[in-house]
Amino acid sequence: MRVLVSGGAGYIGSHTVIRLVEAGHDVVVVDDFSNAKPTVVGRLEALTGRPIPVHAIDLTDTDKTEHLFAHEQIDAVIHFAGFKAVGESVAKPLAYYQNNLDSTFSLLRAMDRHDVRTLVFSSSATVYGAEPELPMTEDLPTSATNPYGWTKVMIEQILSDVAASDDRWRIAALRYFNPVGAHASGDIGEDPSGIPNNLMPFVAQVAVGRREQLSVFGDDYDTVDGTGVRDYIHVDDLAAGHVAALDTVGSRAEPMSVWNLGTGQGVSVLQVIKAFERASGRPIPYEIAPRRAGDIAASYADPARANADLGWRATKTIDDMCADTWRWQSKNPNGYPDA
Numbered sequence: 001m002r003v004l005v006s007g008g009a010g011y012i013g014s015h016t017v018i019r020l021v022e023a024g025h026d027v028v029v030v031d032d033f034s035n036a037k038p039t040v041v042g043r044l045e046a047l048t049g050r051p052i053p054v055h056a057i058d059l060t061d062t063d064k065t066e067h068l069f070a071h072e073q074i075d076a077v078i079h080f081a082g083f084k085a086v087g088e089s090v091a092k093p094l095a096y097y098q099n100n101l102d103s104t105f106s107l108l109r110a111m112d113r114h115d116v117r118t119l120v121f122s123s124s125a126t127v128y129g130a131e132p133e134l135p136m137t138e139d140l141p142t143s144a145t146n147p148y149g150w151t152k153v154m155i156e157q158i159l160s161d162v163a164a165s166d167d168r169w170r171i172a173a174l175r176y177f178n179p180v181g182a183h184a185s186g187d188i189g190e191d192p193s194g195i196p197n198n199l200m201p202f203v204a205q206v207a208v209g210r211r212e213q214l215s216v217f218g219d220d221y222d223t224v225d226g227t228g229v230r231d232y233i234h235v236d237d238l239a240a241g242h243v244a245a246l247d248t249v250g251s252r253a254e255p256m257s258v259w260n261l262g263t264g265q266g267v268s269v270l271q272v273i274k275a276f277e278r279a280s281g282r283p284i285p286y287e288i289a290p291r292r293a294g295d296i297a298a299s300y301a302d303p304a305r306a307n308a309d310l311g312w313r314a315t316k317t318i319d320d321m322c323a324d325t326w327r328w329q330s331k332n333p334n335g336y337p338d339a
């Protein structure tokens with residue numbers, strides 16, 4: 001299929017582009033580059049061995065989005081594009097609601113006008129809210145504790161109502177747990193701008209010497225060692241899950257499906273630190289700091305439905321995730337070049 005990947009220049013989008021090409025699909029990328037560097041495109045063309053058409057537009061611009069669908073023969077869409085920083089969403093709620101919802105409305109309307117009704121949506125485990133039962137299953141109620149999370153809850157609801165209104169749609173919402181790692185080449189990876197909010201990129205920057213030490217946000221949680229436990233999933237496993245969902249969703253009886261993409265295993269902050277030290281051979285100095293507002297003690301998936309329905313399962317270990325992250329970070333100490 002000819003697949004439009006919105007946010008295809010981003011961390012998960014770029015890794016999914018590679019897996020789509022490897023699976024025999026054609027890819028078109030649309031990205032406004034508000035949180036990605038154009039230099040990733042050259043890396044993708046080198047890794048896939050083919051040109052990657054890119055539309056550098058903002059999907060909230062309905063005219064440009066219409067123009068894209070009128071000029072590209074699109075068969076399906078994987079929708080990653082959106083603002084995704086939890087803390088920033090609390091400070092700028094209107095920007096998050098407007099961007100994440102308007103871009104989705106614009107995309108859905110253009111898809112409908114052009115008879116493109118196969119969609120894989122990038123959702124998040126954050127929709128399980130503040131105190132979810134563990135392991136998290138897809139039938140748990142959804143809620144959020146920040147505007148970013150609410151945009152994911154709201155978009156899932158919008159997609160569910162669109163699917164219920166017209167059964168020509170085939171939609172999959174994929175709820176990611178904690179994406180980490182990098183392509184085995186070390187040529188693409190996570191490149192957050194500014195101080196990383198997330199654990200793995202921060203640890204990688206400590207290892208490569210860009211940061212002095214890690215602050216561990218609390219060691220008094222009710223977990224194996226008191227530090228936060230999460231379901232880290234390798235970005236390549238995540239990308240493979242998107243291709244599996246894309247290839248499966250068209251033959252599903254129901255217009256809308258929801259799948260967790262996780263390993264089902266919880267790993268603590270201290271366990272990540274130790275794994276990264278093994279992978280990099282570098283010490284990761286850290287201090288115990290106060291808990292971070294909004295954090296939950298533990299989060300991990302029950303991935304049984306995705307395993308069964310998609311014939312997909314996560315394959316990589318936390319050691320693989322750290323080794324691949326380290327290869328990317330040590331080859332690209334300052335992330336992607338600007339030009």
Ligand code: WQD
Pocket residue numbers: 084086123124125126177178179197198199200202214215216217218227228229230269292295
């Ligand atoms: C992981 C663990 C922290 C940084 C977030 C978003 C979620 C999703 C994935 C988009 C926690 C601890 C972290 C640090 C630390 N994003 N930590 N020191 O919070 O589970 O999920 O990213 O969908 O929506 O909420 O990921 O990597 O920020 O934190 O101790 O400098 O590492 O307390 O236990 P999180 P994270």
